[in-house]
Amino acid sequence: MPLAIALTTPSAIPLEVDAVTLQAVRDLKPDAVRGILIQRGNRQAPLGDFFDVSGSAADDTLVWQGDLSRVKWIGARHSGGRVLVEGNCGMHLGSEMTGGEIEVRGNVADWAGAELHGGRIRIRGNAGHLVGSAYRGARRGMTGGEIIIDGHVGNEIGHAMRRGLIAIAGAAGDFLGVSMIAGSILTFGEVGIRHGAGMKRGTIGLLGARDPELLPTFREACECQPVFLNLVAARLESLGFEPAGMLRNRRVRRYCGDLLELGKGEIFAAA
Amino acid sequence: MSMLKIANGTVHDPRNGVDGVVMDLWIRDGRIIPAPVEPDVRADRTIDAQGMVVMPGGVDMHCHIAGPKVNAARKMRPEEKRTARVVRRTANTRSGTTGSVPSTFATGYLYTGLGYTAAFDAAVPPIAARHVHEEFDDTPIIDKGFYVLVGNNHYVMKQVAANEPDRLRAYLAWLLNATGGFATKLVNPGGVEVWKTSGGNAKSLDDPVDHFNVSPRQIVREVARTVDELRLPHSVHIHCNNLGLPGNWTTTLDTMRALEGHRGHLTHIQFHSYGGGVDDQSTFCSRVPELAEYFNSHPNLTLDVGQVMFGDTTSMTGDGPLGYYLHQVFGRKWFNADTEMEAGCGIVPIEYKDKSLVHTLQWAIGLEWYLLVNDPWRAAMSTDHPNGGSFLAYPEIIALLMDRERRRAMLERAPKGFRERCTLADLDREYTLNEIAIITRAAPARMLGLDRKGHLGPGADADITVYDRNADIQRMFEIPRYVVKGGRVVVENGELRIPDEDALEDPGLGRLLHVAPDYDAECMPDIQKWFEASYSIQFRNYPVDPSYLHHHEIVPVRS
Numbered sequence: 001m002p003l004a005i006a007l008t009t010p011s012a013i014p015l016e017v018d019a020v021t022l023q024a025v026r027d028l029k030p031d032a033v034r035g036i037l038i039q040r041g042n043r044q045a046p047l048g049d050f051f052d053v054s055g056s057a058a059d060d061t062l063v064w065q066g067d068l069s070r071v072k073w074i075g076a077r078h079s080g081g082r083v084l085v086e087g088n089c090g091m092h093l094g095s096e097m098t099g100g101e102i103e104v105r106g107n108v109a110d111w112a113g114a115e116l117h118g119g120r121i122r123i124r125g126n127a128g129h130l131v132g133s134a135y136r137g138a139r140r141g142m143t144g145g146e147i148i149i150d151g152h153v154g155n156e157i158g159h160a161m162r163r164g165l166i167a168i169a170g171a172a173g174d175f176l177g178v179s180m181i182a183g184s185i186l187t188f189g190e191v192g193i194r195h196g197a198g199m200k201r202g203t204i205g206l207l208g209a210r211d212p213e214l215l216p217t218f219r220e221a222c223e224c225q226p227v228f229l230n231l232v233a234a235r236l237e238s239l240g241f242e243p244a245g246m247l248r249n250r251r252v253r254r255y256c257g258d259l260l261e262l263g264k265g266e267i268f269a270a271a
Numbered sequence: 272m273s274m275l276k277i278a279n280g281t282v283h284d285p286r287n288g289v290d291g292v293v294m295d296l297w298i299r300d301g302r303i304i305p306a307p308v309e310p311d312v313r314a315d316r317t318i319d320a321q322g323m324v325v326m327p328g329g330v331d332m333h334c335h336i337a338g339p340k341v342n343a344a345r346k347m348r349p350e351e352k353r354t355a356r357v358v359r360r361t362a363n364t365r366s367g368t369t370g371s372v373p374s375t376f377a378t379g380y381l382y383t384g385l386g387y388t389a390a391f392d393a394a395v396p397p398i399a400a401r402h403v404h405e406e407f408d409d410t411p412i413i414d415k416g417f418y419v420l421v422g423n424n425h426y427v428m429k430q431v432a433a434n435e436p437d438r439l440r441a442y443l444a445w446l447l448n449a450t451g452g453f454a455t456k457l458v459n460p461g462g463v464e465v466w467k468t469s470g471g472n473a474k475s476l477d478d479p480v481d482h483f484n485v486s487p488r489q490i491v492r493e494v495a496r497t498v499d500e501l502r503l504p505h506s507v508h509i510h511c512n513n514l515g516l517p518g519n520w521t522t523t524l525d526t527m528r529a530l531e532g533h534r535g536h537l538t539h540i541q542f543h544s545y546g547g548g549v550d551d552q553s554t555f556c557s558r559v560p561e562l563a564e565y566f567n568s569h570p571n572l573t574l575d576v577g578q579v580m581f582g583d584t585t586s587m588t589g590d591g592p593l594g595y596y597l598h599q600v601f602g603r604k605w606f607n608a609d610t611e612m613e614a615g616c617g618i619v620p621i622e623y624k625d626k627s628l629v630h631t632l633q634w635a636i637g638l639e640w641y642l643l644v645n646d647p648w649r650a651a652m653s654t655d656h657p658n659g660g661s662f663l664a665y666p667e668i669i670a671l672l673m674d675r676e677r678r679r680a681m682l683e684r685a686p687k688g689f690r691e692r693c694t695l696a697d698l699d700r701e702y703t704l705n706e707i708a709i710i711t712r713a714a715p716a717r718m719l720g721l722d723r724k725g726h727l728g729p730g731a732d733a734d735i736t737v738y739d740r741n742a743d744i745q746r747m748f749e750i751p752r753y754v755v756k757g758g759r760v761v762v763e764n765g766e767l768r769i770p771d772e773d774a775l776e777d778p779g780l781g782r783l784l785h786v787a788p789d790y791d792a793e794c795m796p797d798i799q800k801w802f803e804a805s806y807s808i809q810f811r812n813y814p815v816d817p818s819y820l821h822h823h824e825i826v827p828v829r830s
Binding site for chain 1: 347348349350351353603604
């Protein structure tokens with residue numbers, strides 16, 4: 001039975017649980033986990049004041065339960081094993097994670113997978129702004145790994161992203177891949193505006209959007225059928241990502257940009 | 272007032288000719304006093320310094336620790352703040368952040384913990400003086416002062432061009448009074464104004480400054496002359512033109528000559544000692560030997576080094592075009608400011624890499640300067656904090672200067688082509704503890720005209736650092752055993768021991784040092800007329816009210 005941490009006493013002041021990594025609790029008994037100090041606003045308090053703890057993480061699985069929308073930093077710096085969130089989840093999910101897997105069966109607030117370095121985050125619901133982004137001031141966002149989202153997302157997804165894959169089944173806001181350095185962002189729903197502003201390299205796929213508005217610093221290059229989309233499709237299908245089939249033998253209009261920067265990036269729009 | 276005695280320490284007090292003598296120091300009312308003649312006098316507290324090394328508190332004569340540019344840099348580096356060590360709130364400390372640009376309180380604690388008891392911010396636009404005083408008031412324990420930027424000041428250039436030395440003298444003296452400043456500073460004289468006007472720069476001492484009909488040479492000479500006439504404690508503090516550019520050593524030599532025998536302090540001279548073609552990084556090399564030869568034979572000159580240390584830091588400068596140049600070279604984010612009639616500013620994050628030939632040469636050129644200056648009394652240690660690295664690197668620099676084997680070990684990893692481009696590998700000199708005491712406290716205090724700092728004779732401020740002896744020199748200087756500031760023991764066993772409210776309220780701690788030279792009031796109407804035609808604020812609101820100076824002390828002009 002995995003280690004289960006269930007929210008019993010919700011707090012209007014956000015709780016920050018970055019101290020509760022799978023690595024830290026793997027060998028702990030429930031009582032010891034309850035004693036871990038977490039941050040509540042500007043004070044520290046034992047986890048047990050807010051959560052009930054049962055089971056053991058010896059099988060490398062940690063389950064968070066309840067409405068965790070005010071619980072921040074779940075799975076931050078996660079490095080291996082599986083974290084399952086059964087409910088909504090607060091900001092900074094899987095921040096700076098390096099490996100392993102996080103799955104959320106609910107909606108997630110902003111900064112999910114910010115500066116992700118490896119591993120996979122699967123969000124079954126919606127996510128907020130700045131998924132896979134660089135924290136403010138930093139030079140690089142996500143540098144590896146996968147973020148797969150079955151719902152909708154907000155703005156600035158993959159800000160300054162350097163490597164890895166973000167796939168979004170639903171709608172996305174503005175500034176997809178802003179200042180992107182490299183990597184891939186694929187969207188399958190409607191999108192906002194100003195995608196790829198300042199991007200140097202990388203791929204942004206706007207595969208479900210009708211006549212997306214592009215910046216004037218992107219130039220239409222050609223219509224084509226990139227072979228690698230079939231490979232991505234195979235990977236996403238293996239993960240049970242529903243719209244993956246839209247990538248199979250897909251013809252797209254390719255735009256290159258941002259011509260104010262290096263201009264080696266590409267945006268695929270539906271052909 | 273209670274009496275403190277530091278007993279049996281091995282004292283290094285070069286100004287008083289004391290080189291490693293075991294003796295007692297007696298302290299009362301914040302000052303060092305002669306040893307009592309009556310044998311039965313007992314101190315209220317005695318620190319047993321048997322086997323320990325005792326020196327005056329360190330004096331950092333060139334750093335950037337307060338004011339709008341420092342604050343802009345703090346705001347600009349959240350990515351660094353996020354991972355840097357934090358200072359937590361305790362009975363002795365306010366909370367704060369560190370990294371290359373620590374917050375105000377943290378700056379005071381870090382300097383104190385390092386055994387430094389005085390530090391001088393080297394580049395303050397006069398109009399920002401009020402802000403600096405406010406930040407200084409929140410920078411506890413250490414004494415502080417700042418230099419006001421005048422090298423691109425419109426009124427200065429106007430009076431130099433008009434050959435009005437009396438007006439120039441009155442203006443500089445009034446400006447120091449109005450701001451509560453300690454000294455005058457030239458940053459890329461004339462060049463910043465050219466950049467602000469046209470995007471260009473002053474490439475030589477004789478380039479014209481658009482619209483002002485003056486040259487950098489005239490600005491250097493006339494301000495240096497005026498500072499000498501005013502008998503200010505510190506000479507004019509000069510950041511030469513062409514900082515950081517290959518081939519800039521001729522500009523530096525020209526600047527030394529332009530002083531025409533007047534006192535002049537050449538700051539962060541490491542950045543100004545490069546050979547090679549301006550547009551060709553591959554020819555970059557050291558020209559320290561040539562510059563040091565001129566420097567050694569001209570006693571009117573002093574310098575601080577501006578040592579570069581490897582790692583990530585933040586470059587901040589009043590040299591606007593330099594900030595833009597660094598932004599172009601490194602492609603990192605950039606902040607630029609234009610301060611009315613007075614100055615410019617540029618801020619860029621920067622990383623010095625030991626794999627880079629240019630950066631390794633910059634590192635070596637700094638060390639060459641320490642090792643090629645004959646008279647340590649004319650050279651001060653600095654990293655131009657945070658431009659070349661943090662002041663927290665001083666212990667490492669000390670270790671490099673005292674141990675040539677340590678330098679050799681570094682040189683073995685130097686990139687290809689290094690050895691042909693500088694003389695560091697040939698320099699065997701090793702600093703003694705006494706010479707370290709000179710370049711880190713006695714010499715900067717003397718250059719600044721601070722008679723009560725940098726030494727341990729009777730009457731001196733009781734700013735004292737006590738080190739445990741350690742074969743690891745860097746370690747020894749990183750964590751002093753005791754630090755005494757203004758007669759109070761502020762660090763013990765490497766820990767801050769002064770309650771927060773004392774650190775802020777004790778008038779012997781955290782003072783402002785400034786100058787208040789006399790000036791000719793008859794020149795004021797002309798200054799006011801110019802001011803009111805140009806500035807964004809009212810003339811009467813410009814001078815800093817004395818209430819902003821908090822605990823302060825006027826350093827007298829030289830006799």
